[in-house]
Amino acid sequence: MGFERFIAVRYLLARRKQTFISVISLISVLGVGLGVAALIVVLGVMNGFSNELRDKILGVNAHVIVGATSGGFADYEQTAETVRRVQGVTGVMPFIYSEVMCSTPHGVKGAALRGIDPERAPEVLNLGEQMVQGSLQALTEPGEYPGIILGQDLADRLGVFSGRTINLLSPSGQSSAAGFSPKIKIFRVVGVFESGMYEYDSSLAYVGLPAARDLLGFGGELVTGLEVRLADVYQAPQIGEAVLERLDPSRFYVRNWMEMNESFFSALKLEKTAMSVILVMIVLVGSFSIITTLIMLVMEKTKDIAILISMGAQAHNIRNIFMLQGTIIGFVGTGLGYALGLGVCFLLDRYQFIRLPGDVYYLDHLPVQLEWLDMGLIGVAALGLCFLATLYPARQASRLEPAEALRYE
Known part of the structure; x- marks a missing residue:
């Protein structure tokens, strides 16, 4: 040629x-x-x-979520141990979720409140790597007011930073002789995180489990559900089914990150x-x-x-x-x-x-x-x-x- x-x-x-x-x-x-x-x-x-x-x-959310069909459950330690034994699961953490109103002298903003266990959080979330002020462990430090961690844009909107206080208003409220009234509790900002996603940085707030129960009026050791982290994120559907097989389907439901973000x-x-x-x-x-x-x-x-x-x-x-x-x-x-x-x-x-x-x-x-x-x-x-x-x-x-x-x- x-x-x-x-x-x-x-x-x-x-x-x-x-x-x-x-x-x-x-x-x-x-x-x-x-x-x-x-x-x-x-x-x-x-x-x-x-x-x-x-x-x-996935840095802010778990790969798999185990929730209660009745809205919450108290025997989460036993349930977490059952979930942890499933092959492919690397971390399990109980959490509480609710929506609250945040207020400071500089403004008012609605937020998604998540009660977490700071000791187990690194097993499931990348929150510790996203901190720009304070630390995750500061949620457990004793003080006059319980600690709270805010997203960067949420903190900017409210005009607060580490060391400042913020009021949280719970929608569940409390019953009194005068009737139903919202419950308001003061929190101290102990950290600010930045995930890089405006949707999360402008609406998420983290507190410890005891502080979340106190604000929302949860009795005993009640939690909303369990957050589960996996070794392979693309095995979430299969591992989710394996988790549900070991639990009571009448009490629990399982959702994975693919289902929640499918659209x-x-x-x-x-x-x-x-x-x-x-x-x-x-x-x-x-x-x-x-x-x-x-x-x-x-x-x-x-x-x-x-x-x-x-x-x-x-x-x-x-x-x-x-x-x-x-x-x-x-x-x-x-x-x-x-x-x-x-x-x-x-x-x-x-x-x-x-x-x-x-x-x-x-x-x-x-x-x-x-x-x-x-x-x-x-x-x-x-x-x-x-x-x-x-x-x-x-x-x-x-x-x-x-x-x-x-x-x-």
């Missing part, structure tokens, strides 16, 4: 009278390159967005698929440019093709010349696209120069994560489309009759 490759390269780098064809070849290369680069960047951002959100969601991650997957289809069209446009280039080249090189056939070149030799030319355009364009796309992804990941408003999006920057499978599929798709684009022009060139081509020369 030596002379075929030589002629294909010479035609591709044609000069003088074929300058216009060379320009179209360059446009074809750029079209394929831009399409590949756009695919790499968009899929990298979509993967990074999905994985970053998953990590942030959200399904929407992300659909967006990724839609964007991929749209961007493949860009590569398809580049491949059509290759067809145009080769057809014009066949028309321009009719005499050359006839002379080659007259000198003994076979039909498959002529076909290979033009297929090689289109394939070279595809390889060069795909390589250029990889270089451009990977370069943009590196800059986005390294410098994070595109910032997002945290109160609108879940993240404050564009995360990037490249997956080898996506990179391979992009390359195969681009080269496949470029190769298919060479078939028709190459076939037409190989069917050229020398006598007809040289009749009017």
Whole structure:
């Protein structure tokens, strides 16, 4: 295939009278390159967005939640030990959940209150790694007022920081001679966390289990449920079923993080698929440019093709010349696209120069994560489309009759 490759390269780098064809070849290369680069960047951002959100969601929430059908249960130690014996479970923590109203002289804001065990929390949550003020263990320190940990945006909204006090109003209230009245309790801010997700940082507050029971009026050792952490987050459905098999289904229910966020991650997957289809069209446009280039080249090189056939070149030799030319355009364009796309992804990941408003999006920057499978599929798709684009022009060139081509020369 030596002379075929030589002629294909010479035609591709044609000069003088074929300058216009060379320009179209360059446009074809750029079209394929831009399409590949756009695919790499968009899929990298979509993967990074999905994985970053998953990590942030699982940093604040458990992989599996065991709850009581009656609203709460007191024998949580025995239940936690049963759950802990299930293969794949790495941590179990009791929790209390309720919605409260937070108030300070600077403002009022509703919040989701979670009562946790600070000793067991590191087994289940990444809260300790997200602290920007104070510490998780400060919830257990004795003081005039029980401790509370707030999200960064919630603390900013209320104008408080570590050491300041805050009033919590419980919706459950308390009954008195005058009738029903809300219960208000003072807490001392002992820490502030920042998960990176505005939804959590603006609405979550953590207190110890005893303080949560006192505020909400829970008697005895009552808790809302158990938070469970797994060794493999993608085994949550199977392990959740195994946990439920060991418990009484009439008393308990089990939910995993996939169920609780199914619609959200399904929407992300659909967006990724839609964007991929749209961007493949860009590569398809580049491949059509290759067809145009080769057809014009066949028309321009009719005499050359006839002379080659007259000198003994076979039909498959002529076909290979033009297929090689289109394939070279595809390889060069795909390589250029990889270089451009990977370069943009590196800059986005390294410098994070595109910032997002945290109160609108879940993240404050564009995360990037490249997956080898996506990179391979992009390359195969681009080269496949470029190769298919060479078939028709190459076939037409190989069917050229020398006598007809040289009749009017």
